[in-house]
Amino acid sequence: VERTLVLVKPDGVSRGLTGTILSRIEAKGYTIAELKQVHASRELLEEHYAEHVGKPFFEPLVEFMLSGPIVAAVFEGQRVIEGFRSLAGTTEPTTAAPGTIRGDLGRDWGVKVQQNLVHGSDSAESAEREIGIWFA
Ligand code: GTP
Ligand code: MG
Numbered sequence: 001v002e003r004t005l006v007l008v009k010p011d012g013v014s015r016g017l018t019g020t021i022l023s024r025i026e027a028k029g030y031t032i033a034e035l036k037q038v039h040a041s042r043e044l045l046e047e048h049y050a051e052h053v054g055k056p057f058f059e060p061l062v063e064f065m066l067s068g069p070i071v072a073a074v075f076e077g078q079r080v081i082e083g084f085r086s087l088a089g090t091t092e093p094t095t096a097a098p099g100t101i102r103g104d105l106g107r108d109w110g111v112k113v114q115q116n117l118v119h120g121s122d123s124a125e126s127a128e129r130e131i132g133i134w135f136a
Pocket of ligand 2 (some may be wrong): 122
């Protein structure tokens with residue numbers, strides 16, 4: 001069965017939205033295979049975000065992801081990668097569609113990085129790579 005890595009980012013955890021977010025994913029019909037709360041290390045984040053190293057938002061992104069606990073989960077189900085990204089909505093929360101996690105629960109807070117509540121793997125290859133990083 002297909003699997004994806006979902007992160008509730010520090011903004012989601014600190015705003016008390018972990019339960020709401022996990023509940024919305026379960027309500028769509030996906031199941032939790034793994035779940036834990038972690039403080040990420042810089043090394044782990046540099047591996048996770050390897051594709052973004054050197055981009056202007058990279059350092060603010062890492063600082064944001066180090067700013068508090070993260071909830072990491074593996075969800076599974078048919079086409080869960082695509083299904084979760086659809087449920088999450090587009091990257092920028094201000095304009096993400098209503099009905100999505102980012103569109104309903106997020107907005108611009110005037111900081112240097114998009115605080116957009118969640119991460120979801122973008123392909124089967126990314127999912128297996130990222131699950132290996134967060135659930136070694
Ligand atoms: P998608 O855009 O749907 O792929 O979401 P994503 O979370 O996978 O985004 P992506 O992998 O492109 O970038 C990782 C994270 O970096 C995002 O979730 C944002 O938090 C942040 N980010 C991405 N692009 C930008 C940008 O252009 N500006 C800023 N400030 N932050 C960004
Ligand atoms: Mg991405």
